[in-house]
Amino acid sequence: MKVTVIGSGYVGLVTGACLAQTGNHVVCLDVDAAKVAQLQAGHVPIHEPGLEAMVRANAAAGRLRFTLDAADAIGHGRILFIGVGTPPGEDGSADLQHVLAAARTIAQYLIGPAVVVNKSTVPVGTADRVKAVIEAGLAERQIDYPVAVVSNPEFLKEGAAVDDFLRPDRIVLGSEDESALQLMRTLYAPFNRNRERIQVMDARSAELTKYAANAMLATRISFMNELAALAEQVGADIEQVRRGMGSDERIGTHFLYAGAGYGGSCFPKDVRALLHTGREHGLQLGVLEAVQAANARQKRVLVQKLERRLGPLAGRTIALWGLAFKPNTDDLREAPSLVVIEELLERGASVVAYDPVAATAARAQLHDKAGITIVDDAYAALDGADALVIITEWREFRTPDFEQIRSRLRQPLIIDGRNLYEADEMAAQGLVYEGVGRPSTRS
Numbered sequence: 001m002k003v004t005v006i007g008s009g010y011v012g013l014v015t016g017a018c019l020a021q022t023g024n025h026v027v028c029l030d031v032d033a034a035k036v037a038q039l040q041a042g043h044v045p046i047h048e049p050g051l052e053a054m055v056r057a058n059a060a061a062g063r064l065r066f067t068l069d070a071a072d073a074i075g076h077g078r079i080l081f082i083g084v085g086t087p088p089g090e091d092g093s094a095d096l097q098h099v100l101a102a103a104r105t106i107a108q109y110l111i112g113p114a115v116v117v118n119k120s121t122v123p124v125g126t127a128d129r130v131k132a133v134i135e136a137g138l139a140e141r142q143i144d145y146p147v148a149v150v151s152n153p154e155f156l157k158e159g160a161a162v163d164d165f166l167r168p169d170r171i172v173l174g175s176e177d178e179s180a181l182q183l184m185r186t187l188y189a190p191f192n193r194n195r196e197r198i199q200v201m202d203a204r205s206a207e208l209t210k211y212a213a214n215a216m217l218a219t220r221i222s223f224m225n226e227l228a229a230l231a232e233q234v235g236a237d238i239e240q241v242r243r244g245m246g247s248d249e250r251i252g253t254h255f256l257y258a259g260a261g262y263g264g265s266c267f268p269k270d271v272r273a274l275l276h277t278g279r280e281h282g283l284q285l286g287v288l289e290a291v292q293a294a295n296a297r298q299k300r301v302l303v304q305k306l307e308r309r310l311g312p313l314a315g316r317t318i319a320l321w322g323l324a325f326k327p328n329t330d331d332l333r334e335a336p337s338l339v340v341i342e343e344l345l346e347r348g349a350s351v352v353a354y355d356p357v358a359a360t361a362a363r364a365q366l367h368d369k370a371g372i373t374i375v376d377d378a379y380a381a382l383d384g385a386d387a388l389v390i391i392t393e394w395r396e397f398r399t400p401d402f403e404q405i406r407s408r409l410r411q412p413l414i415i416d417g418r419n420l421y422e423a424d425e426m427a428a429q430g431l432v433y434e435g436v437g438r439p440s441t442r443s
């Protein structure tokens, strides 16, 4: 099939590459000239395992190309995906300017009937708005090609995006247009083998499903972070509690890890956007408000732990391991590390940070901040530091050289925002260790 994808970011690029992989001919449109040039040269500008190889292979096979030329891209596809960003506006609502601009571009250059598929995360009612914008644009051109708009929210996770797209838990299709749905079923058939993953519903339910899923996951995390604080007070271990409660099938084991707070480009923004939708309809979503407040508190917990151990932090040097909002990505959007860095610098501490993948992105973002150095060696970050704070659970931090950690730190203190180690083992290594919601070493 001929497919056009508007927006070549995490979602657009993964969608384009995976659909080309199953034999479709895909053209990806973007407005960012530098990004398009990079992609045309076979370079994927984001760190996403497996993506670059897939992009190169499909480009070489003639099934995937990138363009800035809207007429070319819109003229190509019978199915047109919208995968542009929906960043938070001032009031927390999802800013739809890019989605609506994409709709206008479609209307301007469409040369025949089309199925427009919205993959961006958008508030309820956006499918109707997109359809109205396209129809108005076509009417101006005095043509009336039939256009169906399908809501098809994306559930991929960064760092596992290709895998998630190829093996989705479900494929949500929001539309009441039978022929559009039939086309979508055919397009998604390769990702729908062995068991039925396609769920058809109305567009509004599809749009709300996306926010509901992210909000539920965020809720689980904030709930566990709150319980972790309680566990510390009552002398329980949140890791044992997690195992105990997660083995109940009704609860399940995923997304129950207490930590440094959730970050990323989606949970924070989507929780805010859903709260805004609630307010627009006169509803206070109290559970979700608490989720958001708990997360804001959690991002500060590691610094409070440091203060309790070290006293005032002015003049101290703190080593940070991990800057990305989670492993396997170089994405720093809403990363807990940024809050920790801000809080440490505000208190007059210096920061020496290491991240195996996000260092370049972090240097670009933090270059104007005095007091932070980003180094390329995990152990070099420790030299002369008063403590090590672990913020992202990169695999290489799982079994580090504890002897080096102890000898290179000025004080043998680890504050672990991801509960990677056991307190008694740390004590045996001569380290003072504190995780989140778990018993610490004694001293």
Ligand SMILES: NC(=O)C1=CN([C@@H]2O[C@H](COP(=O)(O)OP(=O)(O)OC[C@H]3O[C@@H](n4cnc5c(N)ncnc54)[C@H](O)[C@@H]3O)[C@@H](O)[C@H]2O)C=CC1
Residues within 6 Å of the ligand: 006, 007, 008, 009, 010, 011, 012, 029, 030, 031, 032, 035, 083, 084, 085, 086, 098, 101, 102, 105, 119, 120, 121, 122, 154, 155, 156, 157, 158, 265, 266
């Ligand atoms: N990043 C993620 O893991 C996920 C994101 N989403 C949602 O998908 C949407 C896209 O997110 P990302 O891919 O992360 O965004 P992104 O910021 O990485 O990429 C968006 C791309 O769209 C381009 N763009 C903007 N306006 C355009 C226009 N008028 N025409 C053509 N291209 C245009 C931008 O230049 C950029 O390259 C958002 O609504 C997000 O909430 C959904 C699931 C997962």
Ligand SMILES: O=C(O)[C@H]1O[C@H](OP(=O)(O)OP(=O)(O)OC[C@H]2O[C@@H](n3ccc(=O)[nH]c3=O)[C@H](O)[C@@H]2O)[C@H](O)[C@@H](O)[C@@H]1O
Residues within 6 Å of the ligand: 121, 154, 155, 156, 157, 158, 159, 214, 217, 221, 254, 255, 256, 257, 258, 259, 260, 261, 262, 263, 264, 265, 266, 267, 325, 326
């Ligand atoms: O809408 C989106 O963009 C995506 O948002 C999340 O994906 P992502 O933000 O890439 O990353 P997650 O793996 O969900 O992690 C989000 C944050 O929660 C934190 N987290 C996750 C799990 C957990 O148990 N505890 C916890 O603190 C992570 O460290 C990270 O900061 C969802 O998992 C995806 O399904 C969704 O498509």
